[in-house]
Amino acid sequence: MTPEILRVEELKVHYPLRSGFLQGLSGAVKKVVRAVDGVSFSIGEGEVFALVGESGCGKTTTGKAVLDLLEPDCVSGKIEFLGKDLLRMKTMEMKQFRRRAQMIFQDPYQSLNPRETVYDIVSEPLAIHRLARSKADRRERVAASLEDAGLKPALDFLERYPYELSGGQRQRVAIAAALIMEPRFLVADEPVSMLDVSVRADILKLMVSLRDRYRISYLFITHDLALSWVLADHAAIMYLGKIVEMGPAEAVIQKPLHPYSQALVEVMPQPEPRAGRTRTILRGEAPNPVQMPSGCRFHPRCPIPLPRCNEEEPALQELESGRRAACWRL
Amino acid sequence: MPLLDVQDLHASFVIRQGTVRAVDGVSFTLEEGESLGLVGESGCGKTTAALSLLRLLPPNGRIDSGKILYQGRDVLTFNAEEVRRFRWKEISIIFQGAMNALNPVQRVGDQIAEAIRLHQPISQKEAGKQAQALLERVELEGRRINDYPHEFSGGQRQRVMIAMALACRPRIVIGDEPTTALDVMVQAQIFELVESLRKELGMAMILITHDLSVLGDTCDRAAVMYAGQIVEIGPIEILFQSPCHPYARCLLRSFPRLQGPRSMADSIPGTPPNLIEVPPGCRFHPRCQEVMAICSREQPLLLERGPRHNVACHLYGKGIDDA
Numbered sequence: 001m002t003p004e005i006l007r008v009e010e011l012k013v014h015y016p017l018r019s020g021f022l023q024g025l026s027g028a029v030k031k032v033v034r035a036v037d038g039v040s041f042s043i044g045e046g047e048v049f050a051l052v053g054e055s056g057c058g059k060t061t062t063g064k065a066v067l068d069l070l071e072p073d074c075v076s077g078k079i080e081f082l083g084k085d086l087l088r089m090k091t092m093e094m095k096q097f098r099r100r101a102q103m104i105f106q107d108p109y110q111s112l113n114p115r116e117t118v119y120d121i122v123s124e125p126l127a128i129h130r131l132a133r134s135k136a137d138r139r140e141r142v143a144a145s146l147e148d149a150g151l152k153p154a155l156d157f158l159e160r161y162p163y164e165l166s167g168g169q170r171q172r173v174a175i176a177a178a179l180i181m182e183p184r185f186l187v188a189d190e191p192v193s194m195l196d197v198s199v200r201a202d203i204l205k206l207m208v209s210l211r212d213r214y215r216i217s218y219l220f221i222t223h224d225l226a227l228s229w230v231l232a233d234h235a236a237i238m239y240l241g242k243i244v245e246m247g248p249a250e251a252v253i254q255k256p257l258h259p260y261s262q263a264l265v266e267v268m269p270q271p272e273p274r275a276g277r278t279r280t281i282l283r284g285e286a287p288n289p290v291q292m293p294s295g296c297r298f299h300p301r302c303p304i305p306l307p308r309c310n311e312e313e314p315a316l317q318e319l320e321s322g323r324r325a326a327c328w329r330l
Numbered sequence: 331m332p333l334l335d336v337q338d339l340h341a342s343f344v345i346r347q348g349t350v351r352a353v354d355g356v357s358f359t360l361e362e363g364e365s366l367g368l369v370g371e372s373g374c375g376k377t378t379a380a381l382s383l384l385r386l387l388p389p390n391g392r393i394d395s396g397k398i399l400y401q402g403r404d405v406l407t408f409n410a411e412e413v414r415r416f417r418w419k420e421i422s423i424i425f426q427g428a429m430n431a432l433n434p435v436q437r438v439g440d441q442i443a444e445a446i447r448l449h450q451p452i453s454q455k456e457a458g459k460q461a462q463a464l465l466e467r468v469e470l471e472g473r474r475i476n477d478y479p480h481e482f483s484g485g486q487r488q489r490v491m492i493a494m495a496l497a498c499r500p501r502i503v504i505g506d507e508p509t510t511a512l513d514v515m516v517q518a519q520i521f522e523l524v525e526s527l528r529k530e531l532g533m534a535m536i537l538i539t540h541d542l543s544v545l546g547d548t549c550d551r552a553a554v555m556y557a558g559q560i561v562e563i564g565p566i567e568i569l570f571q572s573p574c575h576p577y578a579r580c581l582l583r584s585f586p587r588l589q590g591p592r593s594m595a596d597s598i599p600g601t602p603p604n605l606i607e608v609p610p611g612c613r614f615h616p617r618c619q620e621v622m623a624i625c626s627r628e629q630p631l632l633l634e635r636g637p638r639h640n641v642a643c644h645l646y647g648k649g650i651d652d653a
Contacts, residue, residue, distance in 0.1 A: 054513040055484075166601060196371045197540060197584040201597035208594075223513060226586040230594050253588060267518035269543040271585050273567045281518045285483055 002044035004083075005185050005217040006066060011039045011077035013061050013070060017290060034289050035061040037241035038077075040316075043185070043234075046215040048207075050228035050249060052264070053238035056286060059221045062238075063187040066219065067101055068094075081185070099129055102178035106190040108170035112162040119158040122146060122177045129181070141180060149176035150206050168199035175206065182214070189221045204231055225268050229253050237261045240286055240297045243316060247323035257325040260298050296328065304329065331402055332359040333501060333534055334383070339396035341375075341382050348606040352378040352391070354558035357632070360502065365528065365535040367545040367566070369581070370555035373602060376538045379555070380504045383536075384421055385413050419449045422495040424488070426507040431491060432479040438490050439465075439475025445497045464493040468523060485516035492524065496531070503528070505537045509544070521547050543585050546570065551638065554578045557603050557613040560632060564639030574641040577614045612644065620645060 013036040036058040043049040051059045064070050066079055068086055079086040081097055089097060105111040112121055122142045123132075132138035139158075146154035149172040162170055171191060178186060188207065192200040208231065210216050222228055228235045232249040237260065245258040256262045266279035282301045287293055293300050299309040306328050316326040341353040353375045360366055368376045382393050385405065398405040400420060408416060425431035433441055442464055443457035450457075462472040468489040479487055488508060495503050505524065509517040525548055528535055537548055545552050545566055553563040554575065562575040573579050583595040600617040603609050609616055615625035624644050632642040 054515060197542075197581065198371060198598040201584060201594045204594050205597075225514075226588055229588055230586045230592055250592065264514065265588065267514050268588055269514070269517070269541065270546060270587055270589075271543040271570050271582055272546050272587075273570055279518070281522055282515055283519075285485060285516065 002046065005043050005045050005047075005081070006219070007042040007078075007080040008062075008066060009040045009078040009080075011036055011062065011065055011075070011079065013058070013065050013074050014076075015074050031290050034241050034292060036065065037289075037292075039238075039241070039243055041234075041236055041243065041246060043217050043219060045184075045217055046211055047234065048211065048218045048220050048232045050220045050222060050232035050235040051238060052222055052225055052228050052235055054223060054286060056240075056289070057238040058241040058289075059238050060189055063103070063189050063219055063221045067103055067187055068097070069103075095129070099181045100183055101185045101187070102181055102183040104171070104174055104178055104186060104188045104191045107194050108162075108167060108174050109194065111174055112170055114162050116161075117158065118146070118151075118160050118162075118165075118173050121162075121173060122180055125177060125181050131181075142176075145176040145180040146173075148179050148210070149173070150202070151176065166199070167195045168202060171195065171203055172206070175203075175210075179210070183216060185217045185219070187219045187221070190223070191220075192227070193222070193224070207231070225253055225265060237264065240292065241289055242297065242326070243324075244298065244327070245323075245325040246316065247320075251320075251323055257319060257323065257330055258298075258327050259302050259304055259329070261325075263303070296326070333362045333364075333401065334360040335397070335399040336379075336383070337397040337399065339379065339382060339398065340394040341378050341387065341391060342394055343378075343388075343391045345390065350605045351558055351608065352605060353382065354605075354608070356396075356555075356558075356560055358553055358560065358563060360534050360536065362501070363528075363532050363534055364551065365537065365549045367549035367552035368536060368538045368555060369540065369542050369545065369552055371540055371581075371602060373605070374555040375558040375605075376555050377506055380423070380506060380536060380538050383504065384417050384423060386417070386423075415449070418445060418500065419498045420500055421502040421504065422498065422500040423504040423506060424491050424495045424508045426510055429479065429484075429487060432487065434479050437476050437478060438482075442475070442490075442494050442497055445494055449498045460497070461493075464497060465490070467496065467527070468493045485512055485520065488512060488516075488520055489523070492520070492527070496527065499531065500533065502534045502536065505535060507539055508537075510539075510541075517544070518547075524548065541585075542569075542581055554581065557608060558605055559613065559642065560640075561614065561643070562639075562641045563632070564636070564641075568636070568639055574635060574646060575614075575643050576618050576620050576645070612642075 015033040015035060017031040017033055039062055051062060053059045065075050119142055122145055123138055126132045126138055143154035146157055151157045151172050192203050220232060228249055235249040235252045236243045236246040239260050245252060245261045253265060256265050263280050263282050267281060280303050284301055295310040295312055296314050299305045309328055314326045314328050316324045318324050319330055337357050339353055339356045343350045343352055356379050370376050381387050383398055393406060439458055439461045442461035446457045446460055462475050465474055466472045470486060470489055509520050549566050552566050552569050553560045556577050562573060562578045573582055580598045598617055603613055611626040611628055612630050615621045622644055630642045630644045632640045633647060635641045635646055
């Protein structure tokens with residue numbers, strides 16, 4: 001068993017919906033957006049855990065919640081980082097955590113400050129955490145971090161501005177800024193979806209090599225099953241704030257059990273001629289997370305619903321070793 | 331005679347740094363009812379080529395030379411009035427970002443009706459009725475003609491764009507990355523809808539995308555573009571199973587397959603050339619793994635390799651006579 005880096009139990013993120021003044025007076029029940037609604041999983045050391053789902057399913061919110069980047073009032077449940085409860089950490093522990101857990105955002109065109117040089121961007125975390133002993137030390141660390149992120153020779157990049165870099169290079173700068181803190185855990189939120197296909201492979205390979213070298217664990221958030229297929233050890237499929245299926249990535253993608261995961265796998269575009277592929281295209285779109293459907297939240301779109309599906313919500317139960325799914329059919 | 335016959339099209343943009351030759355000698359044909367994919371990475375000229383067909387280039391862009399024969403008539407010789415009648419009536423386009431392509435302060439029904447009335451002398455009321463029918467055609471409720479674009483979800487807005495593109499029953503619809511910002515399930519819904527409408531109405535289609543894998547569901551043929559030129563064009567089966575051009579092969583490998591190996595393929599080293607100063611010879615040669623001496627000297631021609639299959643690469647016969 002690999003040691004556990006992150007354990008999440010019954011994580012819920014509920015945002016209160018702003019209501020009008022009169023509605024407030026009349027004492028009407030406050031509506032909430034249940035963005036994440038009871039999610040549990042754990043990530044081992046050096047493991048890539050993929051959280052897959054469509055937009056609005058709560059995958060990014062989950063990623064932000066485990067880094068404690070959300071309004072604490074909205075978050076409930078338990079998040080343990082290296083055995084310590086994140087929601088009850090003391091200031092010093094929190095500082096340690098902020099070093100050890102970092103995030104890579106989706107869009108390197110927006111996540112980097114256009115007025116700062118690469119050196120400024122990458123060295124900023126050192127200044128915040130007061131980690132560099134001297135100017136020379138800081139410079140050395142920045143250079144090492146850039147080289148780790150594949151920007152070689154680092155000296156050529158230090159004084160450049162983001163606009164001078166390609167999309168792939170920008171994402172490497174973002175990775176270097178995360179690496180400089182020597183993280184144990186990275187949340188990568190769609191790190192390649194804004195990049196051209198020919199550079200995607202490089203960034204993903206970089207992520208894997210960093211995992212191998214520094215035993216970094218990843219929470220890899222993506223809508224693209226094919227990426228989790230090549231990268232992830234474990235995968236969880238989310239729908240409307242819940243995990244509907246979870247298990248070893250290979251099994252989940254090759255033999256999905258939940259009807260939603262099955263549909264998701266079937267509609268994945270593949271570079272193959274159309275002949276002979278059968279597929280179920282789900283109708284409509286995921287419902288609004290303010291008015292959750294009764295019972296199983298997938299039942300209104302499910303191709304094979306049972307009578308009990310709109311009454312009782314199925315639990316995420318263990319079916320085979322290491323595989324879980326939430327469906328009454330199973 | 332093909333429905334559309336593009337011959338040696340050149341288009342460029344003038345920017346401060348110089349002249350960008352975005353499309354540099356592109357030729358292809360499109361038959362009635364056929365669906366052609368135009369694939370390539372950002373900046374390869376695929377969108378410029380498509381906008382040229384509609385004579386819709388931005389003010390700093392221009393078509394330098396070539397012919398765009400639509401039913402035998404050269405679109406590039408049309409005067410302003412002819413262009414106005416041709417655009418949308420004969421060829422229409424589904425843009426990438428429906429939120430930016432639709433007017434945010436006008437009801438979608440009015441926007442569709444406007445497109446119809448530009449080409450048909452009918453009353454506003456009649457056009458409104460047609461707009462409603464079109465919305466139903468794309469599986470939206472007809473009463474939503476009174477809604478504004480922000481009241482639709484991303485997928486629904488793209489359906490509105492499709493309704494608008496169909497408004498005048500064009501012979502050719504261009505889809506410029508019509509599903510790029512959408513989820514896979516919505517993407518599948520949109521492509522299924524486009525395919526059924528295309529078959530029903532007998533339209534031809536040009537689908538522009540960077541995602542080779544979406545072509546499988548919709549296209550009969552595909553053209554791979556690199557640095558302003560087509561490097562390979564042929565039946566989709568050939569491009570998926572045994573592409574010839576090294577760039578086409580690299581591009582195909584870049585897409586992980588769910589049934590394929592669980593590892594990332596190698597990326598293509600280097601970056602695409604700057605289109606202000608293109609490399610001599612084959613434009614792909616600085617990045618090509620199979621580069622030969624001739625590649626840096628002579629530009630390969632797009633030569634026939636099989637039925638309706640052309641490749642521009644020195645690996646396959648001499649481009650220009652080597653002597």
